[in-house]
Amino acid sequence: MPRIADRGVTNHILKAFNLHASKRLGQNFLIDAGVVNGIVATAEIGPGDRVLEIGPGIGTLTQALAEAGADVTAVELDKKLPAVLAETLKEYDNVRIVPGDILKTDISALMGEEPFKVVANLPYYITTPIIMALLEQKLPITRIVTMVQKEVAERMIAEPGGKDYGALSVAVQYYTQPEFALNVPPRCFMPAPAVESAVMDCVVRKEAPVDVKDEKMFFRVVKASFGQRRKTLSNALTGVGISKDDVKNVLNTAGVDGTRRGETLTLREFAALADAVTALNEK
Structure with missing residues (x-):
């Protein structure tokens, strides 16, 4: 299969299915294979890894996860895209496409009790609610590797006293050990967003860094x-x-x-x- 993470291939898919990036859904298609490979490497994906992908789009990142041998469950909100994904990912029997809103999805029922990783290029308008929902549900997630707006990445790793430090910083650092993994400029997307992006690597803690009674x-x-x-x-x-x-x-x-x-x-x-x-x- 040709790599979807390519401007020409992405353009071909969009034209073939008469698709346009939805501003309402915060869609920006990743067209840089180096970044896609970097995300997969950051998440340390290997054969048999169970992965939940949020917002697979046309299958750009999904393809790379599947080729790394992961067992991928991808939840897609855009009702037009499952049919597209059925075609772009038809060569991969280790991918399951689930139509739906991740914030309304019973992730525990979907993924079961075995450990899994979350890998996603998140829509920027809803990044924080999704991250918080994943963390608060106490799911058996071992790692969350996500593309986010660079400003959000800075908040996730911010230390006390700085302008970026806030409730998101506390929550992410309470539940995980967050690290900045990749800087992603606008040219890596189509259409190019008006903001810088970053890939964050959040390893979920087995124990909280502080003891609390409640x-x-x-x-x-x-x-x-x-x-x-x-x-x-x-x-x-x-x-x-x-x-x-x-x-x-x-x-x-x-x-x-x-x-x-x-x-x-x-x-x-x-x-x-x-x-x-x-x-x-x-x-």
Whole structure:
């Protein structure tokens, strides 16, 4: 089969099926074989690996995953594309195409209980909800390798104190060990997006980097702390449903200065605050 990750081949497929990149669905077709190979190499795909791909498009990345020997399940939202994929990937019996919205898909039922990897060129308009859904469901995912907007990649690996550090940074770093893998310029896509892109490699942690008594409370505290960036913790923490006086007690117990803002806190400090709130609620 010719490599789909080529401008000429991609153009041929689009014309043959009368397709156009959908702005509504955030479609940009990858046409750089080097980047596609880099994604597969980053994910360390080998024969027999179980892979969930989100948004296979016309099968560009899917083809490379299949040729590496992976058992690929690809979920596609665009109703026009499963018929296209049936043709572009007809040579591969290790690919299963599933029409549907990944945010409405029962991934556990789809993939079963055995470990799997997620490899995807995600639509940029919905990157964060998809990543959070994958992480929060506690699925047997071992690794998430995704193409994202470079700005999102910078947020995923940001450290406390910087402008990019936020709730996404905390969540991704709590659940995974994220690393920047590849820089991908606009020319690698058709049509070329108006932003730089990057491939992120997130190895899912077997254990969280900090101990928390109540994980849901931990993320409630994180969300409240970043809810309004200009708010100090003394004001922001009322967002978890406690009084001003209780906020003072929580801050004292956790040993955190209430004049600080959420973007300055480490994961350990968020954990200390969450545990203090949990202890307060248990009284």
